[in-house]
Amino acid sequence: MDSILIERKNQVFRTGTDAQTIHCNKPSVAGSVSQRACVFCGSRVVLYPIADALHIVHGPIGCAAYTWDIRGALSSGPEIHRLSFSTDLREKDVVFGGETKLYHSLIELIDQYKPKAAFVYSTCIVGVIGDDIEAVCKKANKEKGIPVIPVQAPGFNGSKKDGYKIACEALATLIGTGDLAVPEKSINILGDFNLAGELWMLLEYYKKMGIHVNATITGDGRVEAIASAHKASLNVVQCSGSMMHLAKIMKDKYNIPMMKVSYFGIEDMSDALYEVAKFFKDDEMMAKARILVREEFGRLMPVLKEYKEKLQGKKAAIYVGGSFKAISLIKALRLIGVQTVVVGSQTGTPDEYEIINQLCDEGTIVVDDSNPIELSAFVKETCADIFIGGVKERPIAYKLGLGFCDHNHERKEALAGYEGMLNFAKEIYATAMSPVWQFTRQR
Amino acid sequence: MEAVKSPKKTFVSTRNACKLCAPLGASVVFKGIKGCLPMIHGSQGCATYIRRYMISHFKEPVDIASSNFSEETTIFGGNRNFNTGIENIIQQYNPEVIGIASACLSETIGEDIPRLIREYRTVNASKALPVFVNASTPSYQGTHMDGFHEAVSSVVANLAECGETGTHINIFPGFVSPADLRHLKDILTDFGLDYVLFPDYSDSLDNPHWKEYQIIPEGGTAVSEIKRTGTAKASLEFGYILNLGGINSRITESKAAFTAAQWLEKNRSVIRCKLGMPIGINETDRFFKQLEELSGKPTPNRYERQRGRLVDAYVDGHKYVFGKRAIVYGDEDMVVGLVAFLTEIGIEPVLVASGGESGILKREIERITEGKYPQMKVVSGMDFESINEMTEELKPDIFIGNSKGYYISRRLGIPLVRVGFPVHDRFGAQRLQHLGYEGTQQLFDRITNALIEYKQEHSPVGYKYI
Numbered sequence A: 001m002d003s004i005l006i007e008r009k010n011q012v013f014r015t016g017t018d019a020q021t022i023h024c025n026k027p028s029v030a031g032s033v034s035q036r037a038c039v040f041c042g043s044r045v046v047l048y049p050i051a052d053a054l055h056i057v058h059g060p061i062g063c064a065a066y067t068w069d070i071r072g073a074l075s076s077g078p079e080i081h082r083l084s085f086s087t088d089l090r091e092k093d094v095v096f097g098g099e100t101k102l103y104h105s106l107i108e109l110i111d112q113y114k115p116k117a118a119f120v121y122s123t124c125i126v127g128v129i130g131d132d133i134e135a136v137c138k139k140a141n142k143e144k145g146i147p148v149i150p151v152q153a154p155g156f157n158g159s160k161k162d163g164y165k166i167a168c169e170a171l172a173t174l175i176g177t178g179d180l181a182v183p184e185k186s187i188n189i190l191g192d193f194n195l196a197g198e199l200w201m202l203l204e205y206y207k208k209m210g211i212h213v214n215a216t217i218t219g220d221g222r223v224e225a226i227a228s229a230h231k232a233s234l235n236v237v238q239c240s241g242s243m244m245h246l247a248k249i250m251k252d253k254y255n256i257p258m259m260k261v262s263y264f265g266i267e268d269m270s271d272a273l274y275e276v277a278k279f280f281k282d283d284e285m286m287a288k289a290r291i292l293v294r295e296e297f298g299r300l301m302p303v304l305k306e307y308k309e310k311l312q313g314k315k316a317a318i319y320v321g322g323s324f325k326a327i328s329l330i331k332a333l334r335l336i337g338v339q340t341v342v343v344g345s346q347t348g349t350p351d352e353y354e355i356i357n358q359l360c361d362e363g364t365i366v367v368d369d370s371n372p373i374e375l376s377a378f379v380k381e382t383c384a385d386i387f388i389g390g391v392k393e394r395p396i397a398y399k400l401g402l403g404f405c406d407h408n409h410e411r412k413e414a415l416a417g418y419e420g421m422l423n424f425a426k427e428i429y430a431t432a433m434s435p436v437w438q439f440t441r442q443r
Numbered sequence B: 001m002e003a004v005k006s007p008k009k010t011f012v013s014t015r016n017a018c019k020l021c022a023p024l025g026a027s028v029v030f031k032g033i034k035g036c037l038p039m040i041h042g043s044q045g046c047a048t049y050i051r052r053y054m055i056s057h058f059k060e061p062v063d064i065a066s067s068n069f070s071e072e073t074t075i076f077g078g079n080r081n082f083n084t085g086i087e088n089i090i091q092q093y094n095p096e097v098i099g100i101a102s103a104c105l106s107e108t109i110g111e112d113i114p115r116l117i118r119e120y121r122t123v124n125a126s127k128a129l130p131v132f133v134n135a136s137t138p139s140y141q142g143t144h145m146d147g148f149h150e151a152v153s154s155v156v157a158n159l160a161e162c163g164e165t166g167t168h169i170n171i172f173p174g175f176v177s178p179a180d181l182r183h184l185k186d187i188l189t190d191f192g193l194d195y196v197l198f199p200d201y202s203d204s205l206d207n208p209h210w211k212e213y214q215i216i217p218e219g220g221t222a223v224s225e226i227k228r229t230g231t232a233k234a235s236l237e238f239g240y241i242l243n244l245g246g247i248n249s250r251i252t253e254s255k256a257a258f259t260a261a262q263w264l265e266k267n268r269s270v271i272r273c274k275l276g277m278p279i280g281i282n283e284t285d286r287f288f289k290q291l292e293e294l295s296g297k298p299t300p301n302r303y304e305r306q307r308g309r310l311v312d313a314y315v316d317g318h319k320y321v322f323g324k325r326a327i328v329y330g331d332e333d334m335v336v337g338l339v340a341f342l343t344e345i346g347i348e349p350v351l352v353a354s355g356g357e358s359g360i361l362k363r364e365i366e367r368i369t370e371g372k373y374p375q376m377k378v379v380s381g382m383d384f385e386s387i388n389e390m391t392e393e394l395k396p397d398i399f400i401g402n403s404k405g406y407y408i409s410r411r412l413g414i415p416l417v418r419v420g421f422p423v424h425d426r427f428g429a430q431r432l433q434h435l436g437y438e439g440t441q442q443l444f445d446r447i448t449n450a451l452i453e454y455k456q457e458h459s460p461v462g463y464k465y466i
Ligand code: SF4
Pocket: A059, A060, A061, A062, A063, A064, A123, A124, B021, B022, B023, B045, B046, B049, B103, B104, B105, B138, B139, B140
């Protein structure tokens, strides 16, 4: 029995020892227990936080049921997004087509919930049974006067990343149709989903710097603001995996420049603020950013130092959605004395894997699209103490006697920004230092 | 969440489903086979979502492979993915059993899994292969419960041997908690019965901490045991509904469903004992009476005393619960069991709801409540938004069901007692008990305490005793 399938051999490498570059962005191997979800999932998680839109899943019930209110994406107002709507296709629909059902569902739901727009996700079997989603959307749009946007995301049609792209294209059809007044120096925030209210902290920072935030895409998102997003002067994009595509579209179409940032860890967070001030070539803005960063550092550093002293020598394994986030995590962990020994992502890019290669100590295992068996072999080999991943990895970590920190869509603790760094350190500390491990590590 | 406007009508769409999809049920069953790795034949998302859902409830690693359909697979068929999938599973897990569930996509394009298995076996005849079992589980034909029962009956029909009738019995408990399964095993052992319990995920989905990582968690009913179901003297099957209803919107008659015990009765002459979920005193009495008959022994003292203590608790607590109005929802057989129990303690089920659509829920509930509650509503094919919109008129005091109804109970400010699946907003779902005198005791305590707590919290006095 091998822990790495032959077909996956070049999706794993060790820094400093393996010369080859990592192969990524490949479809998962049949028969593997991938931690990845599907195309539909990718588009769903990106669009989900738009709170005043109706999200209806056209397909059999599961795809909708499993994505009901699963993200911690908060809204400061309407919460239509937290409801799960489905056409719940049955055998007769599969045989005779589901268009009528979709049409009636759209009309009744728009009447009942009065959304500002509707997203219609088509899942795997819909393409196969040949429903013309676009036609139904057009019809509903005409009758109800709100944008009804098809999101054609059958799960088999690529990976989760392709779903991000499809979501970006759906957003692009909305952008440019709105007419909200926007001040001169304003930005859009792309790729923050307001998990556990993280976006609200970022808004606070930018407000302190005197920057107007136009559309937040899609955390705490509103249809009207997104429709007017083309009026902003800059797109600040986080989490390259999901939103770079939209930023590119907006650059081509509206000539809005983009800036890639990360809000995880205090270095990256501070850079995110400085870079925006630099972009606007505004000294006052920069001065305010400096003050903000200084204050936050002053508040954080002594606390983080204490954590660092206690956590020194601990080792972490990271397995998250995108490789960009992994980079920030490696740095954030280093700040509190934790060394990263395994790092992987579901959907990484070659460039980012290269950065990871540079950043990590020699011998670190880097892996793309991993699975439980591999992950358990890697943490064992490297003697990791803590695992950072999503909810699917938690029980594996616990069964292996490792601490765990949830860094995925479902987290209930804010981990972005300065406050987030503190929460992160607190969580790593709590899980690494718990006395319960005395019972699991008696080998 | 904002308050609900009054409903305009019934909806075509499903709004916050009160059910899950069929391969999930089949996967739970496959996890209850010793040494089994489930594989979902379809696209990747379904398997990942189902894993995530099971993990959030059981808090255990749940490995489910997928044959990972791509666009070409969808056009040209899943043959290649199936074979590669099986090969990769064998290479990585080397399981004793592979349990294959179909999904909506593979069924829609007409994949014939039994044929794929046969072909794989033929081509690899020279190798030592795992045992293959499978279930046909398109979700457009039924819920996770239909998938569950389909898998149980299909596995049994596949493996049950012919032969002389033995002295052992079969027990098919349905979708209950790992702690329920452990309790059932204790009971059967204490009766001195030789039994086959299937599916048994009491360990595989609720394992102790490991010294070594187990790629396939220990526990489960062994294939050799499942084979013995064919020669048992009787089968106990919990649930009046199972997959026996006319499954909603099924238009292919050829797939008429049967339960495991039905199949064994017809094909292996194993007597079928129909029982409800043993929740509450009456249904549990019937279960124990059945065991007395089968074992020829009286109920062990331990259980007599459990029953006695339960009656004592009913008496001590009756005033806290009497006349309270409950909304009960979840899997059909589970709600039938719960209603049987609530009827015993004077809680009025004002709404009995399930996402299941057997078509016989109403009949069963009415039979069990004997017309005691003329106002009671029984609704199949229910979703949570419909329940939400009915609460104004129903004025419930308590919700009894899975975690998904929490948002409604929260809006109303009334307690929710969590039972069934999924319970993923509380700790210890694996250890919740529902069955037997012991499980009923747990339920009774939890319900009574929820009502007392509600009263206490809303009392201006803040009394410290009851
Ligand atoms: S396609 Fe079918 S099997 Fe897959 S998640 Fe959706 S309902 Fe479940």
